[in-house]
Amino acid sequence: MNISIAAEELFKIGSFPVTNSMLIAWIVMAGLIFFSWFVFRKQSLIPNGLQNIFEMVIEAVLGVIDSVTHNREESKQFLPLIATIFLFVVFVNWTGVLPGAGTIGITEFEEGRRLIIPFIRSTSADLNFTIALAIIAVTTVQVVGVMSIGFFAYIKKFLNFSSPLNFITGILELVSEVSKLISFSFRLFGNVFAGEVLLSVMLFLVPYFIPIPFLALEIFVGFIQALVFAMLTLVFVKMAKEAHHA
Amino acid sequence: MEALTKLGIDWRLLVAQLINFAILFWILRKFLYKPILDVLEKRKTTIEKGFEDAKSAEQKLSRAEKDASALVQKAKQEAAHIVQQAQKDAQQEKQETLQKAKDEVHRIIYEAREKILAERQDMLEGVQKELVSVVVEAASAVLKGVSDKKISTELAKKAIEEAGN
Numbered sequence: 001m002n003i004s005i006a007a008e009e010l011f012k013i014g015s016f017p018v019t020n021s022m023l024i025a026w027i028v029m030a031g032l033i034f035f036s037w038f039v040f041r042k043q044s045l046i047p048n049g050l051q052n053i054f055e056m057v058i059e060a061v062l063g064v065i066d067s068v069t070h071n072r073e074e075s076k077q078f079l080p081l082i083a084t085i086f087l088f089v090v091f092v093n094w095t096g097v098l099p100g101a102g103t104i105g106i107t108e109f110e111e112g113r114r115l116i117i118p119f120i121r122s123t124s125a126d127l128n129f130t131i132a133l134a135i136i137a138v139t140t141v142q143v144v145g146v147m148s149i150g151f152f153a154y155i156k157k158f159l160n161f162s163s164p165l166n167f168i169t170g171i172l173e174l175v176s177e178v179s180k181l182i183s184f185s186f187r188l189f190g191n192v193f194a195g196e197v198l199l200s201v202m203l204f205l206v207p208y209f210i211p212i213p214f215l216a217l218e219i220f221v222g223f224i225q226a227l228v229f230a231m232l233t234l235v236f237v238k239m240a241k242e243a244h245h246a
Numbered sequence: 247m248e249a250l251t252k253l254g255i256d257w258r259l260l261v262a263q264l265i266n267f268a269i270l271f272w273i274l275r276k277f278l279y280k281p282i283l284d285v286l287e288k289r290k291t292t293i294e295k296g297f298e299d300a301k302s303a304e305q306k307l308s309r310a311e312k313d314a315s316a317l318v319q320k321a322k323q324e325a326a327h328i329v330q331q332a333q334k335d336a337q338q339e340k341q342e343t344l345q346k347a348k349d350e351v352h353r354i355i356y357e358a359r360e361k362i363l364a365e366r367q368d369m370l371e372g373v374q375k376e377l378v379s380v381v382v383e384a385a386s387a388v389l390k391g392v393s394d395k396k397i398s399t400e401l402a403k404k405a406i407e408e409a410g411n
Contacts, residue, residue, distance in 0.1 A: 005254055043284070055282055
């Protein structure tokens with residue numbers, strides 16, 4: 001058994017290293033895109049089968065967004081970002097509980113030890129993904145803030161020389177924006193990576209039956225982390241949009 | 247920098263993940279969110295229209311019912327009026343016919359009486375004439391040769407007058 005914090009490289013395209021987590025990201029993307037296209041290539045007013053499920057999920061997300069914005073039009077604006085984060089993260093998280101995650105892969109020998117480079121590694125167990133997502137979330141928050149109150153008014157939030165107290169508050173605000181980036185990325189990475197480690201340890205110790213409750217737990221954690229990421233993004237965006245009221 | 251490498255952070259992978267998210271965002275927006283929001287919107291308007299239609303249909307129905315009942319009421323009144331008129335007309339006609347018949351009867355009776363009276367008059371006159379001649383002849387037969395014609399006629403007339411009295 002080996003535990004690697006970094007995602008492992010499977011092969012290279014040119015000089016670009018394709019890691020197992022990148023591969024999973026592509027597969028999940030392809031799946032989401034394909035099913036969306038497949039279900040909605042012709043939409044019907046009376047929903048059936050898959051369309052029903054998709055509508056149910058999106059309406060549930062829209063309902064959750066409504067509970068924060070209290071405004072259907074605003075919810076529709078936020079929906080693409082929030083729903084994409086949620087769907088992408090939740091499916092990527094769940095790949096970590098697929099059979100073969102962390103166990104089936106390429107065998108490699110390194111310094112005399114036999115290592116398995118697994119094909120399946122949850123994309124969220126790769127900091128590149130979680131940091132990228134956090135950058136998108138935090139950048140969106142800044143852009144929305146600038147758009148709603150104007151560039152200079154927004155900058156004043158961080159650089160305010162009107163009084164020493166305001167100056168220190170501004171610096172703290174700046175630090176909190178940076179810490180958002182770190183907390184976003186490391187929370188998701190930590191939870192999912194820990195889950196994967198936990199599962200492989202359990203499998204290693206007791207291969208049968210005992211890992212089952214942990215698998216169920218990881219499905220739950222995967223859902224919760226996706227929800228937390230999406231909800232926090234939503235709340236920050238909403239707060240940035242309402243900033244001029246404060 | 248070494249810490250970042252140990253954590254597996256590679257700017258190429260990071261940028262690739264940014265691009266991944268951007269691609270997913272744009273495509274899902276086109277293939278998933280827009281169609282769903284469209285369908286929800288369309289369904290909402292359809293249902294609203296359905297409600298509206300049902301409401302207006304109900305209103306139309308109640309109005310039509312009101313119209314129909316008013317029409318029936320009017321028709322009933324008209325029918326009653328017509329029947330009444332007809333009864334009145336019939337009554338009048340009957341009265342007139344009866345009157346006419348009565349008049350006719352009266353006229354016929356009167357005419358008959360007149361005729362009878364005239365005939366009786368004629369008859370009487372005829373009888374008188376006949377009687378005179380009969381009496382004259384009888385008298386003349388009785389008084390044959392005794393009196394002249396003038397006397398007998400006078401006598402006969404007298405006798406008849408007496409007889410008439």
